[in-house]
Amino acid sequence: MMTPIRRHLNPLAIVVFWFRYMASLFWLVPVVLFSNGSRTFELLGTAGCFLLLTIMAVVRYWWYRFEIGNQAITIHSGVIFRKQVHIPYAKIQTLQRQQWFYFKPFHVLAVSIETAGQSHDEAEGSLPAVSQRVVDQLQKLVNKQSQDPSSAVSNSSSVIAAQSQPVAEQREDSNRSPELEQNRSAAVSAGEKYKISWRDLNTYALTSVGVVPILLGLLWLYSKLDDLLPDRVMNQAVNTFVHYSFLIIIAVLIFSLLLGTIVSYLTIVQRYYHFVLSKRNQQLTTEKGFFQRNTISASQSRIQAVIFRQTVLRQLLGLVSVQLVLASTATKAEDENNLVMLPVIDRSKVPIVHRFINWVPTDLPAFDPISWAGRWRMIRNAVWLSLIPVVPLVYWLRPWGWWSLLLMPLAVLMGLYAGRQMGIRQIDATHLAIRVGSHFQRDTVIVAKPKLQSVSIKQSIWMKRVELAHLILNIRQGDDVQALRVRYLALADAEQIYGWYRGQTD
Amino acid sequence: MIKGDALPEKIKVVWRISALGTLIFGLLITGGLLFAQHFWGWWQWLVLAALALTVVYTLIGFAIIPYRYRYWRYRISTDSVEIESGFFFHVLTAIPISRIQNVTLEAGPILQWQHLQTVNIETAATTHKIESVLPVTAEQLKEQIMTLATGVVDDDTD
Incomplete structure (x- = not known):
């Protein structure tokens, strides 16, 4: 591996790109469905679209290449606007691997490489579909960097401390990991593993479910519906809804709250399904997810x-x-x-x-x-803040607005709590x-x-x-x-x- | 108060000019509202409020200049930069040189006219500002910070 070779992604990347293009065209579906054009025209148009997307995906795949060097990875991408990203292993903060269940049989994963650079909500480097072999190679190189004492790790004391852990704690099956053989020089590879129990996952999901995210979810759903459905349909739906009596509205509200709770519960269970935390060679790795296995690894020093x-x-x-x-x-x-x-x-x-x-x-x-003088100020500030909604509500919404006064004891409690912590x-x-x-x-x-x-x-x-x-x-x-x-x-x-x-x- | 350097005396001129700028801006808004009241019958209290705000804001702007100047201090030692400001709301910040990612010097038209520069010190997480320094000091400061920053092992996000 002296001279890095330019490699293509796994051909399954074509499928990934194809679906990504497809998803970006999803807004066209209602347009096609609601248009008054002839059937044949629609069919031809759709077929043309599919063909075009396939060609685009193949071309993109062809121009998407990467080189795994000794010190850095280089990713070339883009067809019209060419892009070349060069990431030294020493600067990698996290290495993320994602694998959807339907890619598992092919041993193909998506990899995101993140550095401390500020490239706003986007990984600095991404390989949408590569084989397990490539990922292992990459991980090995990154691990090597994080172990290398010359790679500017400030808290080197922690490295020494870790290595002095007893051999008995080494719980990894070493035959599974070729990099372990390589790193024999690091006297003892302190392996640690934590697997979530079903009971803990359940507790986590149950104690995470909040009302606010659910309401936000419903609001999001509403705005999405608002975007997707034509105005006429939406207005009609809202009108019929309003005509129902108050009681039914309450029932619907409770039902949707319940539904939201269940959905967010299942989402969390799905996301943290079979959660595993492991440590090997100063590298912490979490692995989780039911439909999509999500593995994130970061060096302890990061x-x-x-x-x-x-x-x-x-x-x-x-x-x-x-x-x-x-x-x-x-x-x-x-x-x-x-x-x-x-x-x-x-x-x-x-x-x-x-x-x-x-x-x-x-x-x-x-x-x-902290002192009571400080805690009293925390309470005072919380009460001041609660006055912002309370005063106008009490003033303008005479009978019902008075209920907002209940916010004030809540604010006192909040201030008291914050001050105590x-x-x-x-x-x-x-x-x-x-x-x-x-x-x-x-x-x-x-x-x-x-x-x-x-x-x-x-x-x-x-x-x-x-x-x-x-x-x-x-x-x-x-x-x-x-x-x-x-x-x-x-x-x-x-x-x-x-x-x-x-x-x-x- | 830390035993640091004060900002250059000329910064007072810059502050006065910017206070004057607020006055002009406020008067323009007030004029616009007066126009709207005259021709479209907008409320009169809007004009009065805008005028009052402008006057009060400008007066405060001018009044606090000596205090602002008096309480602004910065100090660059061998391993850290310290910035202190404010009397009513006092803030003292320490930035170790080893955390500094980059230093930016900038100057708008007023600062350029007064031959001053603003120094922005960026870490991996925050940005800190020394409001103005003389060009000589700025250059010197930049050199000092850069030599110190390249001399120490970077132990920020790594």
């Missing part, structure tokens, strides 16, 4: 932060969801753009995380709460633990100093008197920034962390 997420519901049930913040958009379909590392585990099983990522503490750290502490020389709560959900974030891009202390003139300040820690998430805001912290504490971050004193 993890920007680890989040332990608990909604109030999960908190009450003693459950935690663990997520990874990555500088890649491969995870945009998951929980708030983070890679789900462990969908849901029992609070007592948190030490598992340490086995996969050794700089994460073996248990959720405890925090000193807020906290920050240093867990060792290079790691911070931060806990923030909002909207009845709390996140415990573990982050390493090298991944903090910048840190700010904010203080308004009114906070000066009581010596409180906000501490804002910025980390990279996906293509964007995630600001961790520890609010109304004692100024001295904020300054201490700030000083630690700056790394020197005057």
Whole structure:
């Protein structure tokens, strides 16, 4: 493999391209169905379209080529506008493999390669259909890079720590992985594996189902219908709907809510079906999905932060969801753009995380709460915010609007909750633990100093008197920034962390 | 307050000009509304509100210039850049040099006329701005940051 050869994708890519073109022409279907043209014309047109799409797909396939070099992969694509992407393995953040069930018999997968470059919602490199052999080769090269000590990995201490794990923990069947043989030099390959149980998956799906996403889904469906159906049909449907009595509307609403709940439950079960997390050679890999097997792998050193997420519901049930913040958009379909590392585990099983990522503490750290002066301000702010809808509702919607006053005790509760969760502490020389709560959900974030891009202390003139300040820690998430805001912290504490971050004193 | 450098004195002129700009813009809007009131019978309070807003906004703009200047500080040390600003809303930011991805210098027409430049410091996640520096300082700063940034191992998103 000294001189990289230009290779084509698997011929099944033609099918992939064909369906993609087809999907982009889907809006034509109603036009054809509702038009008054003659049958023969329609048939001819459709056949012509199919032929044209086939030719386009074949041409695109022919011009889509890639080279797997020693240091980088190069992808050539495009017919009229030629494009050439060059990605060094050392810069790859995540490698994502997707395989639909109908491609499984052919051992063909789609691969997306993501770097930290900001190419907005699009993978820097993608191979829509390649054979398993090619994927393995690519993965091997990427793994080699992430192990190479010269490849600018800052927390090299973690690499050493991982290698000192006992041989007994090596649970991988080594005959299945040729790269393992190659990497004998890395004294022990610390293999770890976590497989989700059916019970955990079920719990995860049940505790994830929220009303808001369902309503959004219905709204989306409505807008889609609005687009697809002609106005006349839509108006008629809405009119008949309005004519039914109030009761039926309520029944329909409850029914659609139920349906939405079931659908979103099934969606989650489908998405995280047979979830497997594994670690090998500093590479973390999650694998999941029923219809489409989705495998994402990232080097341990690419993890920007680890989040332990608990909604109030999960908190009450003693459950935690663990997520990874990555500088890649491969995870945009998951929980708030983070890679789900462990969908849901029992609070007592948190030490598992340490086995996969050794700089994460073996248990959720405890925090000193912020002062009551700060907590009172959190409550006050929540109440102020609730006044924005409450005041106009009370003023203009006389009898019914009064119900909105119920938002105020809710706001007090929310402020109380957020204030109680807020906290920050240093867990060792290079790691911070931060806990923030909002909207009845709390996140415990573990982050390493090298991944903090910048840190700010904010203080308004009114906070000066009581010596409180906000501490804002910025980390990279996906293509964007995630600001961790520890609010109304004692100024001295904020300054201490700030000083630690700056790394020197005057 | 950190023991850093203040912005160049000339930035006050730029701020005054931009406050004047808001005044002109506000007066134009007010004029437009007056026109609309006269010919199409729009509400009169709209005109008064626009005028009041313009006056108040401009006055505040002019009034806070000394404070803005007094509380703006930046400091570039061997391993970090620190930026501080604001009296009523005080913000202090630290950016380690090793996190800096690129530095951009820019200047609009007013800044060019005053021979000033804005420095934008970008990390993998955030962008920070030093509102204005003299061209000499800008060049020096760029050099310093770039040499420091190339000298250290990049440990940002990697």
